Amino acid sequence: EAGVAQSPRYKIIEKRQSVAFWCNPISGHATLYWYQQILGQGPKLLIQFQNNGVVDDSQLPKDRFSAERLKGVDSTLKIQPAKLEDSAVYLCASSLVHNEQFFGPGTRLTVL
């Protein structure tokens, strides 16, 4: 079974630039999560999708972050414009409705 795919694996940008990350979940997994993990902290949930609907985006900084999951499969997370404090690993995970999460390898973002 193929795992959760994410791209790119690494990204370096300057502050005020825009960036987008892509996630392809495990086939058949209805729930998709985006996490932000800042160095020294635990992963923080940014947004949770159930199929193509948003279940929880309470911790998503909506002034600069956006995410979509068109057709309930792939998802993209965008930051526009990026700030220095956005430097982190962005993890995507998927699960069957309320079960164990399977994580992708993450995208490491560095904002200079």
Add this chain to the structure above:
Amino acid sequence: ILNVEQSPQSLHVQEGDSTNFTCSFPSSNFYALHWYRWETAKSPEALFVMTLNGDEKKKGRISATLNTKEGYSYLYIKGSQPEDSATYLCAFKDTGNQFYFGTGTSLTVIP
């Protein structure tokens, strides 16, 4: 936002030693407790999903216990090997299906 704490933050042990870490979480609105192992440059890998008070789970040399009434879980590694070196994350899932992660315990096993 709930507080999930893990201790110690980091740990160095000799190959062959046994070790254990703690995950503390709120004792109310408990649904499940997840343990993950996260090796550098790889995806976090699920170790255990624990739901019942008193649960004990085992996978090879790794085991975990759960006390939902007092809000803690222990992860044990028996006879640590260099390949056990990783960050061990716990995640508390509440009755609203929200996940809250701890900051992890970084384990280094010295050959």
